[in-house]
Amino acid sequence: MSWTDDRVETLKKMWGEGQSASQIAKELGGVTRNAVIGKVHRLGLSNRATAGAAAKPDAKAKPAPKVEPKVKEAPVRVKPELKTEPAIDPNAVIPSRKQIIPAGQPLPPQPSANEISPEALAKVNEIEKKAKKISLMELTERTCKWPVGDPATEDFWFCGLPVQQGKPYCEAHVGVAFQPMSARRDRRR
Template identity: 45%
Template sequence: MNWTDERVETLKKLWAEGLSASQIAAQLGGVSRNAVIGKVHRLKLSSRGRAASPRTRQKKAPQATTNAPSTARRPRNTRPVTATIGATALQAQFEEEPVARTYLRPVSDVVVPISRKLSLVQLTEVTCKWPNGDPLSEEFSFCGNEAGESGPYCNYHSRIAYQPVSERRRAR
């Protein structure tokens, strides 16, 4: 898409009228919103008019309260505006300290198997491939117990490696 002089003038006119980049892209046709924004940036068209000028709200000084009832009425199409000072969410005060909860898995039916301490070349399809120790040390070995057809680990190491989703979510 080439920016012709005519299209650039149309872009400038629509931008000055206060149209958004999406609206300008739709009117020009064959150009994306990002292309319009890029062209506006390259042309340095920073000042622009407003399509519909928003109401400017002026802050009023706080008035002293009187005991006399107010007889002045607000116009129907205006509403009171509440003002906050600062970040009030960060100023919240809590009376109780948060309690850290730890969830422990039940220890029933846990039997730690005695490792056969096999080396890498001694592993077969039916031996547990759970690593024991540091791979860079001389004492490094694998569990070597019978893994069966359920996976690469024995029953004990399978429980460690494959935890149910609910327990993992609870641990976070």
């Protein structure tokens, strides 16, 4: 649908009479309410007569002046003023659930690491000595996808040993990643 001169005149007339965008769209056919609203704003017709003025039968709507298309100007960017005092007291203790650690910094001990049995950790340490140490691009559905190290450093790799049937990890890493529900429940108490 294109906005012909006749359709634009009908739009201006109905808009001036106080008709809703939905009513205008229905009358014109082939356009949506949003298309009508967009055209009204592009034509500069956004100022409407009040509801009381539109209800008067003898009040004539003035034809809208012909508006030349406006050339868009680049928005003026205003730099925000810099505050000289900090927004938050640097000595204040702010409780948070997550701590943001910059790349390359060692991660703090994870709570789940304390819950893993010493036998499972010993097995994982032994397996990681035998690991293939593969990169992300070398992973397949048959290789253990257990990440080792910090991803932000060069010394980051994946285990790469054969996976346990139906699992994404090798036998040792499955023992760490998937723990029985009763064992987890008992540790919480």
